[in-house]
Amino acid sequence: MDKSSLDPALGEQLKKLQQKYAVMGQDLSSYLDGLLYSDYLTYWDYIHLDTLLSLQNPKTQFPDEKVFIIYHQITELYFNLILWEIEQIADHKNLSEKFFTERLDRIIRYFQLLENSFAVMVDGLEKEQFLKFRMSLLPSSGFQSAQYRLIEICSTDLSNLVHVEFRDKLKNKSDIAQQVEFLYWRSGATELASGKKTLTxxxxxxxxxKLFTETSSKYQDRNLRKLYSTHFPESKSVIEKLREFDQLSNVLWPLAHMRSAARYLHRDPEDIKATGGTNWQKYLPPRFQRIMFFPELWTDQEKSEWGKAAVMKALYPERAS
Ligand code: HEM
Structure with a gap:
């Protein structure tokens, strides 16, 4: 072929492009000029690396504070991916079992990665440094992770997120304002001494x-629990995956997280100051919170022993198999 003549395949592509731009009343030739002058895309621009690496701003001189910040950021990115998958399930116009289970697999994978990497916090910080730099971060706390709360709201009916003491007492399960009032974490965050709401x-x-209330309304009829129970209530594989997700999200991740509190905060009231102010030993354990996204998928015994098996496995791994 003559080197100066246009490859017919390329000509075909140009024709398609011309049609595409013509639909929008645009002149392809001007866009081709733009292509001629624009730079090649680089990896660092594409993922905004410079911006990403400018987002770690320790408040103290302790080197381990950077580890603390970055691990929180990594977790928030995974939370964002989890929400992204849930959103795609909820927005799907023609939800199939295949799509539902594949997205659940992804959510489970993200949570497993988070659970398995918590050692970065549990073993990867010097306690002396942590207890000092943590004081400079008050009254902030991971408790204030909005994405964590959104994952809960988008996964189940709000009534399952009400504090365990009020769960049976609230009569009208579709009264969102009332249920928001009694969300478990709002009841949990009371000051040790006075019983007042913590500043955190x-x-x-x-x-x-406001965002939580709006999201609760939006997901009232399309949270994961509602969707599986209307679309695939009998599917064994869906049920199996939902149980795994429930366990990871409400027992295994919380326990991995709690190990960090146990390592750094112990029982010393001075150490407890380095938190958002909850009595975390009473607040954090899954067996006290009793949050389940899909309670109907667990037997009465499993519910009454919520979190127990995982604690036993952590304490006595040799007995678990
Ligand atoms: C050394 C590491 C950590 C310690 C000692 C710790 C400690 C605590 C404590 C004591 C609480 C109870 C609330 C309070 O009083 O502040 C809490 C809550 C929480 N933290 Fe952490 N945390 C650590 C790391 C993280 C990380 C990496 C995340 C990831 C975003 C995180 C997310 C959360 C969430 C979502 C809650 C609320 C849990 C719930 O309401 O059930 N924490 N944390």
């Missing part, structure tokens, strides 16, 4: 409560 909670509510 007050600030969190001020910033996000």
């Amino acid at each position: 909670l007050q600030q969190f509510e001020q910033k996000y409560l």
Whole structure:
């Protein structure tokens, strides 16, 4: 072929491009000029690496604070991926079992990675450094992770997120305002001494409560629990995956997280100061919170022993198999 003549396949592509741009009333030739002058895309621009690496701003001189910040950021990115998958399930116009289970597999994978990497916090910080730099971060706390709360809201009916003491007492299960009032984490974040709302909670509510209420309304009829129970209530593979997700999200990740509190905060009241103010030993354990996204998928015994098997496995791995 004459080197100066246009490859017919390329000509075909140009024709298609011309049609595409013509539909929008655009002149392809101007866009081709643009292509001629524009730079090649680089990896670092594509993923905004410079911006990403400018987002770690320790408040103290302790080197381990950077580890603490980055691990929180990594977790928030995974939370974002989990929400992204849930959103795609909820927005799907023609939800199939295949799509539902494949996206659940992804969510499970993200949570497993988070659970398995928590050693970065549990073993990867010097306690002396942690207890000092943590004081400079008050009253902020991971408790204020809005994405964590959104994952909960999009996964189940709000009534399952009400504090365990009020769960049976709230009569009208579709009264969102009332259920938001009694969400478990709002009841949990009370000051040790006075019983007042912690500042950590007050600030969190001020910033996000409206979003949580709106999201609760939006997901009232399309949270994961509603969707599986209307579309695939009998599917064994869906049920198996939902149980795995429930366990990871409400027992295994919380226990991995709690190990970090146990390592750094112990029982010393001075250490407890380095938190958002909850009595975490009473608040964090899954067996006290009793949060289940899909309670109907667990037997009465499994529910009454919520979190127990995982704790036993962590304490006595040799007995678990
Ligand atoms: C050394 C590491 C950590 C320690 C000692 C720790 C400690 C605590 C404590 C004591 C609480 C109870 C609330 C409070 O009083 O502040 C809490 C809640 C929480 N933290 Fe952490 N945390 C650590 C790392 C993380 C990380 C990496 C994340 C990831 C985003 C995280 C997310 C959360 C969430 C979502 C809650 C609320 C849990 C719930 O309401 O059930 N934490 N944390």
